[in-house]
Amino acid sequence: MDAAILLRGVRKTFGSTAAVRxxxxxxxxxxxxxFIGPNGAGKTTSIRMIMSILFPxxxxxxxxxxxxALEAKDRIGYLPEERGVYRKMRVGAFLTxxxxxxxxxxxxxxxxxxxxxxxxxxxxxxxxxxxELSKGMLQKVQFVAAILHEPDLLILDxxxxxxDPVSTRQLRDLILAEHRRGATILFSTHVMTxxxxxxxxxxxxxRGRKVLxxxxxxxxxxxxxxAIRFEPLDPGADPTVLRSLAxxxxxxxxxxxxxxxxxxxxxxxxxxxxITMAIAPARIELSRPRLEDVFIGIVADEAGAGESxxxxxxxxxxxxxxxxxx
Amino acid sequence: xxxxxxxxxxxxxxxxxxxxxxxGLLLMPAVITVMAIASPxxxxxxxxxxxxxxxxxxxxxxxxxxxxxxxxxxTITARRQEETRRLxxxxxxxxREMAQAAPANASQGTEIVLGPVPNLTVVARPPDADVQRExxxxxxxxxxxxxxxxxVVIHPDAVVPANxxxxxxxxxxxxxxxxxxxxxxxxxxxxxxxxVAARTxxxxxxxxxxxxxxxxxxxxxxxxxxxxxxxxxxxxNRLLPFVFAGLMVFGILIGGQSLMTSTIEEKSSRVVEVLLxxxxxMELMAGKILGQMGxxxxxxxxxxxxxxxxxxxxxxxxxxxxxxxxxLTIFFVIAYVVNAxxxxxxxxxxxxxxxxxxxxxxxxxxxxxxxxxxxxxxxDPNSTFSTVISFIPPVNxxxxxxxxxxxxxxxxxxxxxxxxxxxxxxxxAIWFAAKVFRIGLxxxxxxxxxxxxxxxxxxx
Numbered sequence: 001m002d003a004a005i006l007l008r009g010v011r012k013t014f015g016s017t018a019a020v021r022x023x024x025x026x027x028x029x030x031x032x033x034x035f036i037g038p039n040g041a042g043k044t045t046s047i048r049m050i051m052s053i054l055f056p057x058x059x060x061x062x063x064x065x066x067x068x069a070l071e072a073k074d075r076i077g078y079l080p081e082e083r084g085v086y087r088k089m090r091v092g093a094f095l096t097x098x099x100x101x102x103x104x105x106x107x108x109x110x111x112x113x114x115x116x117x118x119x120x121x122x123x124x125x126x127x128x129x130x131x132e133l134s135k136g137m138l139q140k141v142q143f144v145a146a147i148l149h150e151p152d153l154l155i156l157d158x159x160x161x162x163x164d165p166v167s168t169r170q171l172r173d174l175i176l177a178e179h180r181r182g183a184t185i186l187f188s189t190h191v192m193t194x195x196x197x198x199x200x201x202x203x204x205x206x207r208g209r210k211v212l213x214x215x216x217x218x219x220x221x222x223x224x225x226x227a228i229r230f231e232p233l234d235p236g237a238d239p240t241v242l243r244s245l246a247x248x249x250x251x252x253x254x255x256x257x258x259x260x261x262x263x264x265x266x267x268x269x270x271x272x273x274x275i276t277m278a279i280a281p282a283r284i285e286l287s288r289p290r291l292e293d294v295f296i297g298i299v300a301d302e303a304g305a306g307e308s309x310x311x312x313x314x315x316x317x318x319x320x321x322x323x324x325x326x
Numbered sequence: 327x328x329x330x331x332x333x334x335x336x337x338x339x340x341x342x343x344x345x346x347x348x349x350g351l352l353l354m355p356a357v358i359t360v361m362a363i364a365s366p367x368x369x370x371x372x373x374x375x376x377x378x379x380x381x382x383x384x385x386x387x388x389x390x391x392x393x394x395x396x397x398x399x400x401t402i403t404a405r406r407q408e409e410t411r412r413l414x415x416x417x418x419x420x421x422r423e424m425a426q427a428a429p430a431n432a433s434q435g436t437e438i439v440l441g442p443v444p445n446l447t448v449v450a451r452p453p454d455a456d457v458q459r460e461x462x463x464x465x466x467x468x469x470x471x472x473x474x475x476x477x478v479v480i481h482p483d484a485v486v487p488a489n490x491x492x493x494x495x496x497x498x499x500x501x502x503x504x505x506x507x508x509x510x511x512x513x514x515x516x517x518x519x520x521x522v523a524a525r526t527x528x529x530x531x532x533x534x535x536x537x538x539x540x541x542x543x544x545x546x547x548x549x550x551x552x553x554x555x556x557x558x559x560x561x562x563n564r565l566l567p568f569v570f571a572g573l574m575v576f577g578i579l580i581g582g583q584s585l586m587t588s589t590i591e592e593k594s595s596r597v598v599e600v601l602l603x604x605x606x607x608m609e610l611m612a613g614k615i616l617g618q619m620g621x622x623x624x625x626x627x628x629x630x631x632x633x634x635x636x637x638x639x640x641x642x643x644x645x646x647x648x649x650x651x652x653x654l655t656i657f658f659v660i661a662y663v664v665n666a667x668x669x670x671x672x673x674x675x676x677x678x679x680x681x682x683x684x685x686x687x688x689x690x691x692x693x694x695x696x697x698x699x700x701x702x703x704x705x706d707p708n709s710t711f712s713t714v715i716s717f718i719p720p721v722n723x724x725x726x727x728x729x730x731x732x733x734x735x736x737x738x739x740x741x742x743x744x745x746x747x748x749x750x751x752x753x754x755a756i757w758f759a760a761k762v763f764r765i766g767l768x769x770x771x772x773x774x775x776x777x778x779x780x781x782x783x784x785x786x
Contacts, residue, residue: 053602053768070606078603084596086340100332101604145600 003062004029004153004184005050010059012045019045021208023059027186029152032179034195034202035188036291042208043188044081047157050186051078064153074103077151077183081158083142085130091117091141092126095148102149116144120174136167143171147178154178156187160194172198192291204295211298219294226264227287228272231257233280241278247271259287329605333613338620341584350580351625355632376444376509378473381463385453386485388528389497392520393478397446397512405519406443415543444512445471457498464502476501476513485524494525567704567728569633570650571696573626574658574724578693581622581662582669585614586682589673598767607764615666622662630654653730653741660748661723665689667752667759671779674766681773696724707732716744719751758783 005027012020020042027033035043048054049061052069063069069076085094095113104112117123120140130138139162146154156175160168176198179185189195195202196216204212214222232239239258242248247266252259262271268286276284341347380397384390395401451460457479464474481495482488488495497517501510526533592598601610630651637646672685699721703712707729716726716736726744729736761783766774774782 048768051603052606053599073604073606076603078600080596080599080603082596082599084592084598084600086592086597087595088340097332097336098600098604101329101601103328142600146603 002029003027004031004064005186006060006062007046007050008060010046010049010056010061012042012049012054012056018208020049020056020205023205023208023210025203025210025213027184029184030182031184032176032198032200033184033186034199035186035205036190036192036195036202036295037188037205038190041190041205043190043205044157045208046205047080047155047186047188050155051076072153074149075152077146077149077154079143079146079154079156079159081161081188083139085138085141087129087131089130090126091122091128091130091133094130095126095141095145098145099148104149112148113144116148117141120144121170136163139163139167140171143174147174147183150181151183153184153186156185158189159187160189160191168194192295196291202291204291204298206295206298212294219291220288226262226266226268228260228262228268228275229257229283229285229287230260230275230279230281231283233282237279239279242275245271245274245278247274257283330609330613330616333601333605333610334617334620337585337588337614337617340588341618341621342624347580347584347621351628354576354629375442376506376512377446377471378475378509379447379449379468379471380476380478380513381449381451381460381474382478382480383451383453383455383457383460384478384480385482386480386524387453388485388524389480389517389520390448390450392523392527393516394448395523396516396519397444397448399443399445402443412543415545441508446475446512446516447471461500464500474502475505475509478513478517480521484521485528497521566646566731567700568697570654570727570731571700571724573629573654574661574727575693575696576629577622577626577658578662578665580625581618582666582689584621585618585666586669586673586686587679588618589614589670590676590679590682593674593767594677602767607767608760611667611670611760611763614670615663618666619659619662622658626658650731654727656745657723657727657748660745660752661720663752664720664723664748664755665693667755671759671762671766674763675769675779675782676766676773677770685773685776685779692720695721696728699725700728703728704732707734708736713740716740717747719747720755722751723748 003026005025007023007025010020010023010025011018023042023046025046035046037043045054049056050063050069052063061067064072064075066072089097092110092113095116096109099109099112100106113126114123117125120143122137122140122144125133125137125141130141133141139159143159146156154175159171159175163171172194175185175187187195187198199216201215202212202219203210212219230242235256239251239253242251242258242260247262247270248260249263250261252261260271260275262268272284272286275281380393382390382393457477460477460479464477466474468474477500479498479500481497483493483495484497485494487493499510499513499517501513523533526536592601598610605613634646668689669686672682672689675685676682699715703715703725706712712725712729713736716722716729717740722744726736726741730741762779765782766779
């Protein structure tokens with residue numbers, strides 16, 4: 001396989017803390033990979049090792065066919081989690097400087113900068129100082145700095161943190177446009193729904209260890225939750241009639257609708273038929289497995305008594321909320 | 327290398343384009359100019375006039391009249407003019423020409439420098455007066471010309487030795503509390519002149535002839551080199567080590583401080599990781615050091631140009647060996663790289679300026695060393711101490727330059743050995759800084775101590 005990123009048995013420790021443990025990862029060229037996990041899972045450390053900003057204590061690493069990203073930096077775009085700008089510098093000068101560092105020629109840089117700024121909706125900001133821009137605008141400028149040289153590999157560490165919903169959508173479209181252009185994209189996030197919406201493939205990491213490395217479609221197949229989301233036509237309908245069905249294991253009420261968990265080995269199609277016959281539905285659908293559920297399922301299984309599923313879910317929701325509003 | 331150049335260029339432009347840099351650059355020449363203009367006014371003697379009465383108890387009967395002559399305004403003016411003439415004889419020709427071209431006449435010029443001619447009145451007390459009672463005279467209040475300045479009691483053997491011996495007596499001097507040093511100096515000098523005059527008269531000698539016999543004007547030495555001769559200036563030779571050491575320290579401080587500040591800013595604003603996505607830590611550090619070296623060289627070049635212009639205007643340029651400028655540049659680059667590497671490492675290791683202070687202490691101490699060492703080394707540039715210390719980094723660059731600017735410079739092999747040691751120390755400093763820089767840039771939280779820095783250097 002022609003891999004854009006290849007990690008084998010990579011390990012990194014800080015003092016007595018193992019930030020990344022024996023990580024194996026293959027990101028094929030042209031893929032869109034999500035690198036997910038809660039804060040402190042080891043995502044940023046892994047990305048910094050891929051970028052040769054940190055160096056692993058053990059293991060092998062290859063980026064775009066080179067043993068170190070230092071040899072291919074001009075072909076890599078990187079938006080770090082801890083991102084900043086020269087606040088006193090003008091936007092155009094900052095992007096020109098970054099373009100120079102990425103090996104772009106002086107002659108076509110002004111046009112490139114202008115085009116890129118127009119593309120992210122920041123036309124006419126070249127002469128503004130970076131400190132005059134809002135946080136969302138600055139994030140776009142930083143994204144432009146990462147893609148100005150049309151990289152073959154784009155690595156984005158928590159690209160959506162701190163953005164409002166409109167800016168999040170804009171940035172998501174820009175990332176997808178880069179993917180359509182042909183760039184390999186690896187982006188990390190602790191907001192699992194974002195990865196779910198955008199990625200073809202996700203790699204989950206927890207406490208420095210990889211816990212999942214799968215295609216989204218395969219995950220959905222593999223982690224079928226055997227649940228049906230059901231909303232009765234009559235909100236006052238009695239659900240106890242459903243509990244008597246042989247296919248039904250348990251019913252949870254969620255915001256005026258019901259999540260009906262099926263007995264193992266049940267055919268969802270026939271179960272849906274029997275449910276609609278028992279109570280007229282306003283809406284009935286198979287509940288799709290969410291990455292959050294998958295993650296919690298895996299981690300709770302691995303951790304055993306050490307980490308409860310409820311606690312993990314609460315932690316992830318807190319992180320998701322802070323990530324969306326920060 | 328192109329990336330290093332871009333980083334250096336940005337670093338240079340970001341520093342020299344600030345108002346702070348321009349103010350800092352112009353500050354030293356401005357301070358020197360202000361001092362040059364203001365110091366004659368600040369320290370001028372024109373508002374201070376030595377005036378009042380001197381009481382004298384003179385059992386010899388020979389000193390009182392001589393003292394009256396010595397404090398006579400005409401005598402004092404003549405004495406001052408003679409001193410000025412001797413000083414000018416040893417000064418560079420440009421200074422002599424300036425003095426001759428001055429619009430004021432000689433006595434006016436002397437008054438500007440030394441203050442108005444003293445106005446002293448000698449009050450003779452009886453030769454057998456009770457000294458204890460006479461002392462009370464000093465405590466009596468009086469103003470201006472009547473002010474009681476001093477009581478002089480001449481020893482009986484001050485003019486003629488007692489019992490035909492060879493040892494002369496002297497005098498006792500009593501003054502009121504709070505008497506200005508300048509008044510006492512005038513009194514003591516006048517008394518010395520008066521007693522010497524009385525003694526020569528007693529011996530029936532010709533005072534003017536003796537003065538002429540003992541007077542030998544100090545002249546400027548002429549330095550002879552192959553195919554050329556030039557006059558030396560003592561003050562210039564004494565000043566040169568300080569000037570060169572000062573230029574180096576000032577240049578390093580300007581570049582090094584900017585380097586450390588910009589590194590801390592890049593770290594705290596989190597722009598550093600964006601940069602590290604495009605360049606390696608070594609390229610980033612090298613670019614920053616080179617950029618700030620450009621800043622330091624601009625400062626050094628500017629001050630050197632000003633110094634050379636000043637030497638040209640005083641026709642003293644011939645005193646400066648052009649090779650010294652060559653070696654100044656070499657030693658400056660070495661000293662800059664050593665100190666700047668350590669400063670950039672400190673900048674990368676800390677989170678804010680105040681955390682850098684404790685780590686900066688040893689660097690500042692080495693930069694202070696030239697001021698402490700300039701005098702002992704300049705006085706004895708080839709002593710064992712001077713020789714040994716000019717091979718010990720990081721002060722070897724400063725100390726060797728001080729030795730080279732002295733009157734007896736060291737042999738050339740010692741100079742190049744010191745350069746070799748300096749280059750090796752520069753590489754060692756870069757090695758250490760690169761290790762600390764790489765780890766420190768992404769480390770936040772508790773600032774490290776020296777032990778941690780050394781651990782980082784060994785671990786990286």
